[in-house]
Amino acid sequence: MEGDQDQSRLLQNQLQQALGEGRALRIAGGDSKRFYGNRVDGEILSTRQHRGIIAYEPSELVLTARAGTPLRDIEAAVAASGQMLGFEPPHFGAGATLGGAVASGLSGPRRAYSGALRDFVLGAKVLNGRGEILQFGGQVMKNVAGYDIARLMAGSLGCLGVILEVSLKLLPRPEAEQTLCFALNSRAAAAKANRLLTQAVPLSGACYSDGQLFIRLSGAGETLARCAQTLGGDGGDSDIWAAVKEQTGDFFSASDLPLWRLSVPPATDPAALSAAAAAATLWDWGGALHWIKTRLAADEMRAIAATAGGHATLFRSAQAPGDGVFQPLLPGLKKIHGNLKQAMDPHRLLNPGRMYADF
Amino acid sequence: MSYKYDPQLDGEIRPVSRPVLLQSLTAVIPAAAILHSEEQLKPYECDGLSAYRVTPMLVVLPETVEQTGAVLKVCHRLKVPVVARGAGTGLSGGALPLQQGVLLVLSKLNEILHIDLENRTAVVQPGVRNLAISEAVAPHGLYYAPDPSSQIACSIGGNVAENAGGVHCLKYGLTVHNILKLNMLTIEGELLTIGSDAFDTPGFDLPALVTGSEGMLGIIVEITVKLLPRPQAAKVLMGVFDDVQKAGNAVGAIIAGGILPAGLEMMDNLAIRAAEDFIQAGYPREAEAILLCELDGIAEDVDSGVEKVGGILRDAGATETRIARDENQRKLFWAGRKSAFPAVGRLYPDYYCMDGTIPRRQLAAVLHAMGELSAQYQLPIANVFHAGDGNLHPLILFDANKPGELEKAEALGGKILQLCIEAGGTITGEHGVGREKINHMCLQFNTEEIRQFHAVKRAFDREQLLNPGKNIPTLARCAEFGAMHVHNGELPFPELERF
Incomplete structure (x- = not known):
């Protein structure tokens, strides 16, 4: 494709120079997810021009591309061969890149049914904090040679290395999709979404907003028609999935209140969460992911999430809590995280503090 | 290669007095949990790779x-090295003991602690058998x-230590895709919980790093696994081929056709005949290759x-296709495949x-090259x-x-x-590197990558005591x-001193 180029040497040079001069780097692709995580100050290391699909063989169900490749180009390329990214990544902006998607590790509505971004990572080429270009994993479905550092990069927010290339497993695109809608209270909606999982229904989405449960079915046309008939409900607007994924719906735009993301076990009672936070929640992933807009203090939100067996992230806010946007780690884990940072980026060059202040 | 631990090549192990170790251990666990006589140690000298045998200094079987x-x-x-072992079925010598080390056998930690039907998870101890999980949850229509x-x-x-796979990985993933949370003891004896009961966890994806790490980073003592609802229906087809290459191409055609099979297995003539003689699965003995393709889901x-x-x-040239007519025949088709190893074992x-694992498109070429190697070495494959x-395999x-x-x-x-590796694949898909493929890692990874692995190891185990x-x-x-x-007369790693 036009504009495709390999800038790995250039990126390596810039990193080595920064290393020599002791300057921190802020890694950016399309910069569409800059709001996510803690604020990082540093010279920009842009992966944006390091782009292009390197290998895509539909019969392999594998795509390899450079980090700066626009996510929409990748989605279009695989759609043309009847395939898709099974984790339905949010873009949060027109310029979203593959590298940013992997580094943020975020997945969309399909996550509860097809798997998370990290589940689809097969291999990665990484520039570590010593300026070395390293390759882990590969382009095959199964690979247990060495530690799975490629998968470790998913969701690491650039704190362990600069992602240069990623190989992802793809899924066949379903023949058809259908959205159904049910007017239910939140608790009944969650129970229904959970129950559907054990029935012979090709579920690919279940979210709840403003008194309505939305169910997405994916599969063969005839099966969908039959399931829709059995399940009842009303025909729903399929735009809901993009709106939930990209946070463009009313729930997200109605106010400037801080937006919290609560990741909890799927059978958590949504009404209890809502009551504890004294706010309406929009939930996704069949009840395992809750979005809550509230001014409650970070400690309170974290306690609510922890009580439910999960964790809370301050996803979007003008101001971050003193201890950062992510739920603090217990001391033992914190030590391991610090050690891993030391192992991959000993000079704390890459996105320092983006995930936690100490690294 | 010699599989024996070589301090020059694998690192020095500080000698420790056996009586001192025995005494120290007896102070913290019941004497019955420590095996130390020759005849007690003998059964633990190897895992599933029985060609490699080393008697451990001591075997410890904790119950909690x-x-x-x-x-x-x-x-x-x-500063005594520790090798962890579960059921000892591993095929790469990952649980091969050390003469100067403790073999930590986790088979007595074998309880299913909790089944959560609402969240479809089970909390199990490491010694629980893989199949026992599915058996325990089968009454609820679930499986692992x-x-x-x-x-x-x-x-x-x-399974966690090796990131075990199986015949249903393409659709349902490996162990790493099917676990949520791990309780792990560090070499210092500190208990860490990594992952959580939610779908994601703050911080780095440590479950991804630990799964498949072969007992090098910590000792897994509790696992929360995901359970899936049993699919409503499953059917298996057999495709019979007079040419291995055609069968290999059929595999790519199925995937490219938008099908995600629950299982897609291939056997060549030697394996077909061995399995047929062993278990009478109804395979055609004359076929050059068969494909077994299982589909599951909504009926x-x-x-x-x-x-x-x-x-x-x-279309890919199958001379015959057969659909297993009922559940019994479906099981029989699979029984042949699942018993292929012992069946082949009867031949020699x-x-x-x-x-090894390769990109599917290379299947035919790699098979052909393997045939040539087989002839060259005069050993059947x-x-x-x-x-x-x-x-x-x-x-x-x-x-x-x-x-x-x-x-x-x-x-x-x-x-x-x-x-x-040359075909763009890897030296191990699911059996692990263990001791067996330790040298071949040098073919797949360069100096910097191997250094990075060691640095990651030290993040968990600074003194390199876990499974050295x-x-x-x-x-x-x-x-x-x-x-x-040596390639082109150049020595790799020229910066290193030679022994």
Whole structure:
């Protein structure tokens, strides 16, 4: 494709120079997810021009591309061969890149049914904090040679290395999709979404907003028609999935209140969460992911999430809590995280503090 | 290679007095949990890779997590290396003991602690057998997806350590995709919880790093696994081919056709005949290759899928396609495949199982090259593959009683692994590196990458006490091994001193 180029040497040079001069780097692709995580100050290391699909063989169900490749180009390329990214990544902006998607590790509505971004990572080429270009994993479905550092990069927010290339497993695109809608209270909606999982229904989405449960079915046309008939409900607007994924719906735009993301076990009672936070929640992933807009203090939100067996992230806010946007780690884990940072980026060059202040 | 631990190539191990160790351990766990006599130690000298045998200094069989932690604290204090072992079914010597180390056997931690039907998870101890999980939750219509061939015997702790796969990986993933949370003891004896009951966890994805780490980073003492609802229907088709290449191409055609089979397996003629003689699965003895393709899901979708796959197989040149007519025949078709290893084992005194993985499109070419290697080394190779995910299990047949045959089989195995790397694949898809493929890691990874692995290891185990000599080779070992494979007269790792 036009504009495709390999800038790995250039990126390596810039990193080595920064290393020599002791300057921190802020890694950016399309910069569409800059709001996510803690604020990082540093010279920009842009992966944006390091782009292009390197290998895509539909019969392999594998795509390899450079980090700066626009996510929409990748989605279009695989759609043309009847395939898709099974984790339905949010873009949060027109310029979203593959590298940013992997580094943020975020997945969309399909996550509860097809798997998370990290589940689809097969291999990665990484520039570590010593300026070395390293390759882990590969382009095959199964690979247990060495530690799975490629998968470790998913969701690491650039704190362990600069992602240069990623190989992802793809899924066949379903023949058809259908959205159904049910007017239910939140608790009944969650129970229904959970129950559907054990029935012979090709579920690919279940979210709840403003008194309505939305169910997405994916599969063969005839099966969908039959399931829709059995399940009842009303025909729903399929735009809901993009709106939930990209946070463009009313729930997200109605106010400037801080937006919290609560990741909890799927059978958590949504009404209890809502009551504890004294706010309406929009939930996704069949009840395992809750979005809550509230001014409650970070400690309170974290306690609510922890009580439910999960964790809370301050996803979007003008101001971050003193201890950062992510739920603090217990001391033992914190030590391991610090050690891993030391192992991959000993000079704390890459996105320092983006995930936690100490690294 | 010699599989024995070599301090020069694997790192020095500080000698420790056995009586001192025994005394220290007796202070923290019941004497009955420590095995130390020759006849007690003997059964633990090897895992599923029985060609490699070392008698451990001591075997410890803790019955609780607390005891396990106490053992680790003692070993850490005395700087004694620790090798973890579950059911001992591993095929790469990952649980091969150390003469100067403790073998920590987790088989007594074998309870299913909790089944959560609402969240569809089970909390289990590492010694629980893989199949026992599915059996325990079967009354609720649930199962645990990864199903390595050894699932009757292998335990879940070992599955996590090796990131075990099975015949259903393409659709349902490996162990790493099917676990949520791990409780792990560090070498210092500290208990860490990584992952959570939610779908994600703050911080780095430590479950991804620990799964498949072969007991090098910590000791897994509790696992929360995901449970899946049993699919409504499952059907299996057999495609019969008079040419291996055609079968290989059919695999790619099925995937490209938008089908995601629950299982897609291939066997070549030698494996077909062996399985047929062993278990009478109804395989055509004259076929050059068969493909077994299982589809599962909603009944109607399975039916339409079976029809579609049948068409693809015929278009790819299948001389015959058969659909298992009922559940019994479906099980029989699979029984042949699942018993292929022991079936082949009856043909020759010994077999050596390889585990390379390649991009599917290379299947035909790699098979052909393997055939040439087989002729060159004059050792037959039977081929059984997880074709859907390109994971090869060539079985090299030999007779260890004939002088030099084991070495010849190992050399041939090494060539096959090299072939897999050259084809864009990997030396191990699911069996792990262990001790067996430690040298071949040097072929797949360069100096910087191996250094990075060691740095990650030190993040968990600074003094390198967990399973030393496995999984990641030292650079000294790579230099030594590399010296046997000089290219263009240049020695790899020129910066290293030679021994």
